[in-house]
Every structure is written in C-alpha cells, then in structure tokens.
Amino acid sequence: MNKKLMRTTAILAGLSMTASAVAAQEIRFQCYSDGNECEVYEDLLSRFEAQNEGVDVIVDVVPYQAILENLPVQLAASTGPDLAKVTDLGGLNEYYLDLTPHVDASYWEESFGETLNWYRVGDRQGIYGLHSQLTITGPFVNATLFEQAGVEMPGEGATWDDWAAASRAVIEATDADFPMAMDRSGHRVAGPAISYGAKYFDADGVGSFDGFETFAEAFVGWNEDGTMARDVWASQGGSTYADAAQEFINGEVAFYYSGSWQVGRMDEQVGDFFDWQVVGSPCGPAGACSGMPGGAGIVGFEGTEHPEIVASIIDFLAAEENYAEAAARTRNLPAHLGVAAAGVEFENASPAAQAALNGFAGALPDVSPVAFAYQGYSGNRAMFGITVERLSQAIVGELSVSDAMDRAASDLESALAETQ
Amino acid sequence: MxxxxxxxxxxxxxxxxxxxxxxxxxxxxxxxxxxxxxxxxxxxxxxxxxxxxxxTTGGDNVLLADRPYVGPRNFGTLMDCSNYLDPNSCREDKFWRAVWNTSWFVTLQVGMMVCFSLLTAVILNGEIRARGFFRSVFFFPVLLSPVVVALIWKWILQREGVLNAFLDWTGIGGFNWLVDAQWAFGWSVFISVWAHMGFYTLILLAGLQAIPRDVYDAATMDRASPWRTFRRITLPLLAPTMLVVLVLALIKGVQTFDEIYAFTGGGPGTATTFIIQYIYEEGFAGAPRLFGLAAAASLLVALVLILLTLVQLWANRKNANG
Structure with a gap:
C-alpha cells in the first residue's frame, strides 16, 4: 500500500514538474487588430510552436484602446505581457527587449532599414521592433460621386485647395453630405500640416509646433465653412480618436483623408456600392505633398522571463517568407524591404483594393523626411494629443486659432518638462 | 442546530x-x-x-520610487489663474473649464432633479391608475448601466439619429445636436436627470408616505386648498428627506463621468468635460500621463465632496435634534 502511495506521489510530482516546465515557457502576446492581423499571427505562431516544442504562445486579442492606455501602465508596473503589437513606437522604448544579441542583426538592418530607428530613443540604439504593418496616410475618393457630379478629379500635384474646391463642387451637384472628412487624430493632420509648413522640430531637434498655424487656419476654416465634416472633430472631446470611415462607406463623403489600414475595410464594406480609389496626398503651400508614415510593430519587453524565446518568436515573424505571408493575408503594406521589392500579391483583395494598396505604396517617396522623423520621435504621442485637443477647441470656437497654437506650445513645453 | x-x-x-x-x-x-x-x-x-x-510628485512614471518630489507644485499649477472666472487666463485652462462646466452642470442638474423628482413623487403618491406600473417606469432608467444610457441617447441624438429622422419626417428638419456646445450640454443635463430621477423619486416617495395621514385629514377639515396643503404640510414635513436628496444629488453630480463621457466624450471642444473626466484624461488617457496633476485635482474634488458630506451630516444631526 505504501509502495503504491509512493509511486503515485512520484508520478504526480513528475507530472506537476513537467507541467510547470511547460508553463514556464508560456509566452503572452498582446495583440490588437485593424482587420485580421491577430488571427494571422496566431496561425503563423502555431507553426512556431510546432517547431519549438514546449513553447506555448498565447495571443491575447485586446482592443486598440487597451494598447494605448493599459499597456503602458502594465509595463510600468512590471505586469506587462512578453510581447505586444504597439503603435507608440518610440514612446515605450524604455521597456523594449533588445533583440540584437538573439538575432542576425545584419539581416534585420538590411530588411527593415529606416523603420528600426522608429523604435530607438537616445542611447538605446539596438534592434527592438519588427515593423509588422507599414501605413501611410492619404485620401480615399468616392469616384462615383465625382462622376455623377461631372466634376473632374484634380490630377497629380493638386493642392489641398484644389481638392477642397472640387469636393465642394461634387457635393453641390449631388445629394452627398460632406465634401471632405479627416480622422480626428494628430497623426492624420501631420502630413497635411507638413505640406503647409509645419516644422514639428526646433533647431535642437526638440518637438515644436512652429509653422503649424498656417494649416490650423486652413483646417479650422474648412470646418467652419462646411468643407470638412464638422461632426468628426467637433462632436468629441479630449484627444479621443474618431474616424469618418463609416460616413465614406455610406457614400456621404467625397474625399476622406485616412490611411492605408482602411483599405481592407473599404474593400469589404463598400463592395459594389460605389467606385472608390486612393490618390496621393495633396500638396500644400510649403511645396510638400506629404502623407504621414506609421503603423504598428511587434516588440518584446525586457520584463519577460524568456528573452530568448521572445526574440526567436519575433525573428520567426521577421523571416522573409513569414513576413510576406502575413503582409499578403492581412493586406498591409510591407516594411520589409525585400518583401516590398518582390511585390506582394494581397490575398482576397479586389482590384480596387490592390490598386489602393499600390497607390499608397507609390506615395511613400513623397513622404517628407520631417514626417519620418516625427513618426520616430518619442514625444509624438503627446504632440498628437495636444494637436487634437487644441484644434478641436479652435473648431468649436472656444479658442481662436492663434490662442489654440499658443496653448499647444505651452502644453508641449509642460509635457516635455514632465517627461525629462 | x-x-x-x-x-x-x-x-x-x-x-x-x-x-x-x-x-x-x-x-x-x-x-x-x-x-x-x-x-x-x-x-x-x-x-x-x-x-x-x-x-506631491512629478514626472510620468507610475512607480513612486521613480517620481521626483515636487512639493505643492501640482496644486500651484492648477490654481495659477489671474481670473478664476475666465479659464483662458489660467495656466491649466482645461481644469478650470472642467470646474465651471461641473459647477453649471451640478446647479442645473440638481435643481431639475429635485424639482422633477418631487413632482413625480407627489403624483405617484396620489390615487392614480396603474400607479405600480408608473412607479416602475420612472425607476427603470436607474437600472440601466451608464454606458447603455449614453449609447441609447447617442443613437437618438446623433446626426442621423432617431430624433432627426422624426424631425425630418415632420418637415421641421434635423439638427446636429451633439456638435453644438449649448445643445450638447443641455442634453447632457437632461440625460443625467432622466437616468437618475427614479432613485430620488423613490426616496421622496418613501418620505411622502411617512407623513401621517391625520395631518392631511385635519387640513381637509379646515378646507385647506391642495396648494396650501402642499406648501404648509407636505413641504415642511418632507424637508429632511429633501435635504438628503439634495446632498446625495450634489455629491453624485460632482462625480458625473461615465455616462457623459460615453455620450459626448466631453465635447464639442470641452463643452461637456467635467472634473472627473479631466482627472481621468490627465492621469490615464493622455500622453504623458500626469499622475501628479490628476492626483492633485482629485484631492481638490475630494475636498469639495467632504464639505458636502459634512453639510449632510450637520443637516441630519440638526433634524434629529429637532
């Protein structure tokens, strides 16, 4: 009886040790989706698990808001996941795991080039993030509305004023509601603002709103005279994000300024309702015709108990064939230079979506270097929020444009002082 | 056992x-x-x-060990104003906009809440048909989650919402209710009253039912008019309950956040941004996260709530002592 009891105890102890050994390699990946990204990663990572016995990658799908608001608090409190898909690329740098010792650095530098810098801040110049989703802001145009109105679309090199005038003419001739709409986001206004002369950095490379006022005047004016859909910016408070995708999908907007990540949604939801297309970012008086690059990346965190496994997961996703597959299945622009050069056949993309993605990819050379630098600036999230808050106040008439810009400058000064 | x-x-x-x-x-x-x-x-x-x-600390780190001591600086930032009545003259203008919005909101909302709750309680206390049904109807919104309340009203009031569809149908034409600052604020007050009135009605109803019947019988024998009976008997005897309602509504009004945040997000601009939303945005939603400033603002709110609670305790004691 005693022998039997001892044997059972030994087996149970063995099993529990095995279980804890397996549990010790449980990796948590906090992921959000614009479309089907997390689903695709889960599928790709099941292959990684098959190749690496004992590793269990759990993909926790969370809302985007959780990535923006909860993840930084979790990381600061050392209760974060092992890896996550993030958009505040430079802002969370202090928590990133440096992948350099665990990966082939030359492959990463060759494949991801400039985007690696977006994850670097100050002295921390390692390899931190796999830029999984390259995005670029730009306009979607309802071609059917233009056709119905008999208005010719402005061609290459057209300015914001040209598009505003053409869109107004479209609305006058049709029963659509809004000539133009732009997402309520500091990131979205950045490209147009640069085209209007926003510098975004002072001489010392510190964030600044110098030169932003020209665009602010134009943008507030468009909201006042009905050129822009006022609902998007004025019906919200704080720095809350709002988009006008649904209005565009409903055929209410002629010209909608958003970004490449909306292509999948447009493809699925517009269907045959009307013809839509992507055009390059309009030009501004400063001579630039810039959109704003951006996107999301997968990063590991220093707090992980399994740095090697985390690094190997990210490295697995960065491998050219896996990256190409993910880009094709998620219908995202590739940041991997090799994949981009080879071209991506986006899965289940209609000809319109394929053309739109190519259109966005084609607009990349027009992106101003300031926009690239701004995307990689660690204080950009603070600047995005300030832009939205103060521009909204000017739009609803709480502040004049000039007061709003003064407030934006002092907000930024305080924010930078607090983070130093 | x-x-x-x-x-x-x-x-x-x-x-x-x-x-x-x-x-x-x-x-x-x-x-x-x-x-x-x-x-x-x-x-x-x-x-x-x-x-x-x-x-009393600064920076954007969560951990106290990483936060530098700054003394009363955060309180100084909040109180740095050349004219407290004009938020534009204040260093932290968003805080003072939120303070004034909250003050106006509380004044209007509590005033309307007490009046409508009293009116409803008096009606529901009378001999009306389907009294039980109407009591349930008025109490029903209290059972709803604040987010549900906000979403229902957003669905009604948005540009292509139910109300505008109805106004279009009648030929009056719709209006963009949530983009106009005054309308958005007005609807916020209305929704808050609608959502919470049932609770205070219930308290007042209990107070009304505690008034002895014979006092009313005596008034009837004296041929007192209904208005005089209400003014001279109901209101004085209901005063202690009304005081409780008033103080509870004031405290709840100052704490307003969830339903209005889900309804308007604090907009247009800062028209419906109240003090708790300010604290939330400074501490948790914005970048950088200014926990120190948010903590200082929340202590100031706590001070106001403590004062209101002391008033309630004092009033209760005064009533208890006759």
Missing part, C-alpha cells in the same frame, strides 16, 4: 479567552474590528494616502 454550534463555540472560546486574558476586555474590541479595519485601510485609507503622495 445548537448541537452543531455549541462545540464550535467551545473551540473558539479557548483562544478568545486567552486573548482576553492577555489584552484585557477593552483591547479585545480591536481584535474584532481588525478584519474590517484591514479592508478599510487597504482599499480606502491607503489609496487616499497614496493619492496625497502622488500629488
């Missing part, structure tokens, strides 16, 4: 008697109070202390 409890009590009695011998009978009370004190200390007192500590 007793044969089960008695042995258990005998077992418990042994250590308790021992404790009593060691501590004495007076100190034994602390042993009984300890579990409750522990929970209170952990979940109420400790956060208050932490809040005070955070309010």
């Amino acid at each position: 007793l044969h089960v409890i008695s042995p258990i009590m005998r077992v418990i009695e042994i250590p308790m008697l021992a404790l009593q011998r060691v501590l004495g009978i007076n100190k034994l009370a602390w042993v009984f109070l300890f579990p409750n004190l522990l929970l209170f200390g952990l979940f109420a007192f400790l956060p208050v202390i932490l809040n005070v500590v955070y309010a």
Whole structure:
C-alpha cells in the first residue's frame, strides 16, 4: 500500500514538474487588430510552436484602446505581457527587449532599414521592433460621386485647395453630405500640416509646433465653412480618436483623408456600392505633398522571463517568407524591404483594393523626411494629443486659432518638462 | 442546530479567552474590528494616502520610487489663474473649464432633479391608475448601466439619429445636436436627470408616505386648498428627506463621468468635460500621463465632496435634534 502511495506521489510530482516546465515557457502576446492581423499571427505562431516544442504562445486579442492606455501602465508596473503589437513606437522604448544579441542583426538592418530607428530613443540604439504593418496616410475618393457630379478629379500635384474646391463642387451637384472628412487624430493632420509648413522640430531637434498655424487656419476654416465634416472633430472631446470611415462607406463623403489600414475595410464594406480609389496626398503651400508614415510593430519587453524565446518568436515573424505571408493575408503594406521589392500579391483583395494598396505604396517617396522623423520621435504621442485637443477647441470656437497654437506650445513645453 | 454550534463555540472560546486574558476586555474590541479595519485601510485609507503622495510628485512614471518630489507644485499649477472666472487666463485652462462646466452642470442638474423628482413623487403618491406600473417606469432608467444610457441617447441624438429622422419626417428638419456646445450640454443635463430621477423619486416617495395621514385629514377639515396643503404640510414635513436628496444629488453630480463621457466624450471642444473626466484624461488617457496633476485635482474634488458630506451630516444631526 505504501509502495503504491509512493509511486503515485512520484508520478504526480513528475507530472506537476513537467507541467510547470511547460508553463514556464508560456509566452503572452498582446495583440490588437485593424482587420485580421491577430488571427494571422496566431496561425503563423502555431507553426512556431510546432517547431519549438514546449513553447506555448498565447495571443491575447485586446482592443486598440487597451494598447494605448493599459499597456503602458502594465509595463510600468512590471505586469506587462512578453510581447505586444504597439503603435507608440518610440514612446515605450524604455521597456523594449533588445533583440540584437538573439538575432542576425545584419539581416534585420538590411530588411527593415529606416523603420528600426522608429523604435530607438537616445542611447538605446539596438534592434527592438519588427515593423509588422507599414501605413501611410492619404485620401480615399468616392469616384462615383465625382462622376455623377461631372466634376473632374484634380490630377497629380493638386493642392489641398484644389481638392477642397472640387469636393465642394461634387457635393453641390449631388445629394452627398460632406465634401471632405479627416480622422480626428494628430497623426492624420501631420502630413497635411507638413505640406503647409509645419516644422514639428526646433533647431535642437526638440518637438515644436512652429509653422503649424498656417494649416490650423486652413483646417479650422474648412470646418467652419462646411468643407470638412464638422461632426468628426467637433462632436468629441479630449484627444479621443474618431474616424469618418463609416460616413465614406455610406457614400456621404467625397474625399476622406485616412490611411492605408482602411483599405481592407473599404474593400469589404463598400463592395459594389460605389467606385472608390486612393490618390496621393495633396500638396500644400510649403511645396510638400506629404502623407504621414506609421503603423504598428511587434516588440518584446525586457520584463519577460524568456528573452530568448521572445526574440526567436519575433525573428520567426521577421523571416522573409513569414513576413510576406502575413503582409499578403492581412493586406498591409510591407516594411520589409525585400518583401516590398518582390511585390506582394494581397490575398482576397479586389482590384480596387490592390490598386489602393499600390497607390499608397507609390506615395511613400513623397513622404517628407520631417514626417519620418516625427513618426520616430518619442514625444509624438503627446504632440498628437495636444494637436487634437487644441484644434478641436479652435473648431468649436472656444479658442481662436492663434490662442489654440499658443496653448499647444505651452502644453508641449509642460509635457516635455514632465517627461525629462 | 445548537448541537452543531455549541462545540464550535467551545473551540473558539479557548483562544478568545486567552486573548482576553492577555489584552484585557477593552483591547479585545480591536481584535474584532481588525478584519474590517484591514479592508478599510487597504482599499480606502491607503489609496487616499497614496493619492496625497502622488500629488506631491512629478514626472510620468507610475512607480513612486521613480517620481521626483515636487512639493505643492501640482496644486500651484492648477490654481495659477489671474481670473478664476475666465479659464483662458489660467495656466491649466482645461481644469478650470472642467470646474465651471461641473459647477453649471451640478446647479442645473440638481435643481431639475429635485424639482422633477418631487413632482413625480407627489403624483405617484396620489390615487392614480396603474400607479405600480408608473412607479416602475420612472425607476427603470436607474437600472440601466451608464454606458447603455449614453449609447441609447447617442443613437437618438446623433446626426442621423432617431430624433432627426422624426424631425425630418415632420418637415421641421434635423439638427446636429451633439456638435453644438449649448445643445450638447443641455442634453447632457437632461440625460443625467432622466437616468437618475427614479432613485430620488423613490426616496421622496418613501418620505411622502411617512407623513401621517391625520395631518392631511385635519387640513381637509379646515378646507385647506391642495396648494396650501402642499406648501404648509407636505413641504415642511418632507424637508429632511429633501435635504438628503439634495446632498446625495450634489455629491453624485460632482462625480458625473461615465455616462457623459460615453455620450459626448466631453465635447464639442470641452463643452461637456467635467472634473472627473479631466482627472481621468490627465492621469490615464493622455500622453504623458500626469499622475501628479490628476492626483492633485482629485484631492481638490475630494475636498469639495467632504464639505458636502459634512453639510449632510450637520443637516441630519440638526433634524434629529429637532
């Protein structure tokens, strides 16, 4: 009886040790989706698990808001996941795991080039993030509305004023509601603002709103005279994000300024309702015709108990064939230079979506270097929020444009002082 | 039952008697109070202390060890104003906009809440048909989650919402209610009154039913008019209950956040941004996260709430003493 009891105890102890050994390699990946990204990663990572016995990658799908608001608090409190898909690329740098010792650095530098810098801040110049989703802001145009109105679309090199005038003419001739709409986001206004002369950095490379006022005047004016859909910016408070995708999908907007990540949604939801297309970012008086690059990346965190496994997961996703597959299945622009050069056949993309993605990819050379630098600036999230808050106040008439810009400058000064 | 409890009590009695011998009978009370004190200390007192500590620190780190001590600087930032009536003259203009929005909101919302709750309670206290049904109808919104309340009204009031569809149908034409600052604020007050009125109506109804019937019988015999009866009997005898309603509504009004945040997000601009939303955005939603400023603002709100609570305690005591 005693022998039997001892044997059972030994087996149970063995099993529990095995279980804890397996549990010790449980990796948590906090992921959000614009479309089907997390689903695709889960599928790709099941292959990684098959190749690496004992590793269990759990993909926790969370809302985007959780990535923006909860993840930084979790990381600061050392209760974060092992890896996550993030958009505040430079802002969370202090928590990133440096992948350099665990990966082939030359492959990463060759494949991801400039985007690696977006994850670097100050002295921390390692390899931190796999830029999984390259995005670029730009306009979607309802071609059917233009056709119905008999208005010719402005061609290459057209300015914001040209598009505003053409869109107004479209609305006058049709029963659509809004000539133009732009997402309520500091990131979205950045490209147009640069085209209007926003510098975004002072001489010392510190964030600044110098030169932003020209665009602010134009943008507030468009909201006042009905050129822009006022609902998007004025019906919200704080720095809350709002988009006008649904209005565009409903055929209410002629010209909608958003970004490449909306292509999948447009493809699925517009269907045959009307013809839509992507055009390059309009030009501004400063001579630039810039959109704003951006996107999301997968990063590991220093707090992980399994740095090697985390690094190997990210490295697995960065491998050219896996990256190409993910880009094709998620219908995202590739940041991997090799994949981009080879071209991506986006899965289940209609000809319109394929053309739109190519259109966005084609607009990349027009992106101003300031926009690239701004995307990689660690204080950009603070600047995005300030832009939205103060521009909204000017739009609803709480502040004049000039007061709003003064407030934006002092907000930024305080924010930078607090983070130093 | 007793044969089960008695042995258990005998077992418990042994250590308790021992404790009593060691501590004495007076100190034994602390042993009984300890579990409750522990929970209170952990979940109420400790956060208050932490809040005070955070309010005197700066930076955007969560961990206290990484936060530099800045003394009363955060309070100074909030109070730095050349004219408190004009938020534009204040260094932290968003805080003062939120303060004034909250003040206006509380004044309007509490005033309307007390008036409408009283009116409804008086009607529901009368001999009307389907009284039970109407009592349920007025109480129903209280059962809804604040987010549900906000979404229902957003669905009604948005540009292509139910109300505008109806106005279009009648030929009046729709209006963009949530983009106009005054309308958005007005609807926020209305929705808040609609959502919470049932609770205060219920309290007032209980107060009305506690008024002795014979006082009304005497008034009827004296041929007092209904208005005079209401003014001279109902209102004075209902005053203690109304005071409770008033103070509770004031405290709840100052704390307003969830339903209005889900309804308007604080907009247009800052038209419906109230003080709790300001604290939330400074501390948690914005970048950088200014925990110190948010903690300082929340201490100022706590001060106001403590004052309101003291008023309630004082009024209750005054009523109790006649």
